[in-house]
Amino acid sequence: MVKGISTSKLEEIAKVIAEEFGISVWFAEVVGRRWSYLAGSVISEPLPSVRFMLDEKLGLVVETDDEKLAETVFDYVRKLIR
Amino acid sequence: MWVESVRVAKNWMESRLKGEDGYSKYMDGEKTFIDEEKIFKTLKENRDPKPARIRSIIDEAIESKECLSLEDCAALLNVKNEELWKEIFQAAGEVKKQVYDNRIVTFAPLYCSNYCVNNCLYCAFRRENSVEIRRRLTLDEIRREVEVLAGMGHKRLITSYGEHPLSDVNYIADTLRAIYSVKVKGGRGEIRRVNVNAAPMTVEELEILRDVGIGTFQVFQETYHRKTYSEVHPPDTIKGNYFWRLYCMHRALEAGVDDVGIGVLLGLFDWRFEVLSLLSHSIELEEKFGVGPHTISFPRLRPAANTPFVQNSAYKVSDEDFMKFIAVVRIAVPYTGMILTAREPEHIRRRVLPLGITQTDFGSKIGIGSYRESYNKQEAKIQQFLLGDTRELDEGIRWLAEMGYIVSFCTAGYRCGRTGVKIMKLLKTGREKIFCKLNAILTFKEYLEDFASEETKRVGEELLEKELKEVKDLVSERTYEKLIEYLSRIEDGERDLYF
Structure with missing residues (x-):
């Protein structure tokens, strides 16, 4: 759990994103260079991924080569987390 | 000076040894996960395994990509037949x-x-x-x-x-x-x-x-x-x-x-x-x-x-x-x-x-x-x-490339959350190898561009061509196009691109 958000909540959000946007996302605890998997998609397609910081410790990885879509997903996730 | 440094080292060592033990909480009472008696017994009880059993263990291991049981592992270790060992070597490579x-x-x-x-x-x-x-x-x-x-x-x-x-x-x-x-x-x-x-x-x-x-x-x-x-x-x-x-x-x-x-x-x-x-x-x-x-x-x-x-x-x-x-x-x-x-x-x-x-x-x-x-x-x-x-x-x-291995300098996994249970799942389902291959190609290309001798560059480019043909059958068209785009960007001077 990072900043009061449980991993089960993050799992739920990842499922919502998969349903709404048809793409995989996962969450990671970010410590320095290391992004340690926390929750979300475990089976990835070999696609580039775009990384976002949701706060100083929680990272979001969006699996897509479409950067605009990745930004949209990032905004969506931020709203869900609030 | 020497005596003083020995004293400091000794004190440091003693302070570490006296600290909270750092292991009891993980143990089951006095027991550890290394059960020596069981290991020796398992080795003894699985002597002279039949070839059919060995082949079945190998097949299952390749299929499931899960850890073997101690019993099955002991059976492999007890194989005496050198022809059967050849099959084990081949299976390990597979x-x-x-x-x-x-x-x-x-x-x-x-x-x-x-x-x-x-x-x-x-x-x-x-x-x-x-x-x-x-x-x-x-x-x-x-x-x-x-x-x-x-x-x-x-x-x-x-x-x-x-x-x-x-x-x-x-x-x-x-x-x-x-x-x-x-x-x-x-x-x-x-x-x-x-x-x-x-x-x-x-x-x-x-x-x-x-x-x-x-x-x-x-x-x-x-x-x-x-x-x-x-x-x-x-x-x-x-x-x-x-x-x-x-x-x-x-x-x-x-x-x-x-x-x-x-x-x-x-x-x-x-x-x-x-x-x-x-x-x-x-x-x-x-x-x-x-x-x-x-x-x-x-x-x-x-x-x-x-x-x-x-x-x-x-x-x-x-x-x-x-x-x-x-x-x-x-x-x-x-x-x-x-x-x-x-x-x-x-x-x-x-x-x-x-x-x-x-x-x-x-x-x-x-x-x-x-x-x-x-x-x-x-x-x-x-x-x-x-x-x-x-x-x-x-x-x-160059030596590895001549034998058909592509050298990878990939460091992507821990920088994009492919760690922990996620990486375990990717490895066990055989999907990680696709990431490995893509990132090997990209980092190998970087090496050839930036550091390789002329001879290694020649051998390396030949290997890359072969790898690209292989990867085309492994990934979607979209991913392949992205790979080609990344390679082109590397040729143009960008670095540290990865999947």
């Missing part, structure tokens, strides 16, 4: 291909300090070895070593330290920061992942290393056999505490360092016992944390300065048994990375690479300060042991 494909990750060791409070009989760094010249690199010296390594094209290092107050966790953290700060060739030469081989630490100390960006935390048990362990690691030393070492990966995983590397030093005890112990350790970590070992290492004893134990060991592992050890570990823990180092000479490396090796080093120097100061020779008095293969990185890469 397991590696299915999990990691034909890529070999390359790295270099960086020995930072050889001061040590321990007194391990087989090690040239032991405190009572008076012929060893002691030295700890300053951070400036570290940076100069890294300039050489990054200038060769290395992207991954394994740093190594003796256990001593002069190389405590704060020094180790400083060395990691220093290493990551070095950029050469306009930023094209840089270290992107630093793995650490050091003494066991507390959870709090491991959190410090996690925060500065450690890659894999590597600690070898050396031998899991308790009696042998206590014979070669004197009890008045930190390393003499078997349990403190045995549970160090539990502490690492608790600290959030989710890539851990385990290993044994072959030649201390019966290698079959060590295989079942490594398997037990892997199963324990998976059961407790959902994550098995990122890598398994298996160095064989090598000659070292003023270290007669090495010559006299009763458990030296022959080349034939070394091959059997590697093949069975490969099949027993299919998802793990397996590291073969330059301790082994070229002819052995050639023989064992096809048995499932995933990582190896080239251009290695293991003297303290050797990359900068004594580039062309080995010096026993500043080394832990003597290397068997001192070929340069460029030659090593």
Whole structure:
């Protein structure tokens, strides 16, 4: 759990994103260079991924080569987390 | 001065030994996950396995990519028929291909300090070895070593330290920061992942290393056999505490360092016992944390300065048994990375690479300060042991490419959350190999552009062409197009692109 958000909540959000946007996302605890998997998609397609910081410790990885879509997903996730 | 430094080291050692034990909480009462009685019994009860059983074990291992049971692993270890061993060797290679494909990750060791409070009989760094010249690199010296390594094209290092107050966790953290700060060739030469081989630490100390960006935390048990362990690691030393070492990966995983590397030093005890112990350790970590070992290492004893134990060991592992050890570990823990180092000479490396090796080093120097100061020779008095293969990185890469292996400098996984249970799932489903292949192609291309000799570039480009044809059948059109775009961007000067 990072900043009061449980991993089960993050799992739920990842499922919502998969349903709404048809793409995989996962969450990671970010410590320095290391992004340690926390929750979300475990089976990835070999696609580039775009990384976002949701706060100083929680990272979001969006699996897509479409950067605009990745930004949209990032905004969506931020709203869900609030 | 000398007396004072010995006193400081002694006090430091005593303070560490007196601390909270750091292992009882993970244990089941007095029991550990290494059940010696069970291991010996399992080896005995699975003698003379029928070929049909061996073939069935192999088939299932390739299919499931889950750890073997101790019983099935013991059966493999007890095979006597050399023809059946050939089938096991082939199966080990198949397991590696299915999990990691034909890529070999390359790295270099960086020995930072050889001061040590321990007194391990087989090690040239032991405190009572008076012929060893002691030295700890300053951070400036570290940076100069890294300039050489990054200038060769290395992207991954394994740093190594003796256990001593002069190389405590704060020094180790400083060395990691220093290493990551070095950029050469306009930023094209840089270290992107630093793995650490050091003494066991507390959870709090491991959190410090996690925060500065450690890659894999590597600690070898050396031998899991308790009696042998206590014979070669004197009890008045930190390393003499078997349990403190045995549970160090539990502490690492608790600290959030989710890539851990385990290993044994072959030649201390019966290698079959060590295989079942490594398997037990892997199963324990998976059961407790959902994550098995990122890598398994298996160095064989090598000659070292003023270290007669090495010559006299009763458990030296022959080349034939070394091959059997590697093949069975490969099949027993299919998802793990397996590291073969330059301790082994070229002819052995050639023989064992096809048995499932995933990582190896080239251009290695293991003297303290050797990359900068004594580039062309080995010096026993500043080394832990003597290397068997001192070929340069460029030659090593060409050698591998000529055998059909693509060298990978990939460091993507821990920078994009492909760690922990996610990486385990990707490895077990055979999907990680696609990421491995794509990132191997990209980092290999970077090497060819920035560091390769003309000859290596020629051989490398031919290999890349073959790899691109293969990958086209493995990935979607969209991914393939992205790969081609990335390669073009690398040719245009962009770096560190990855999937």
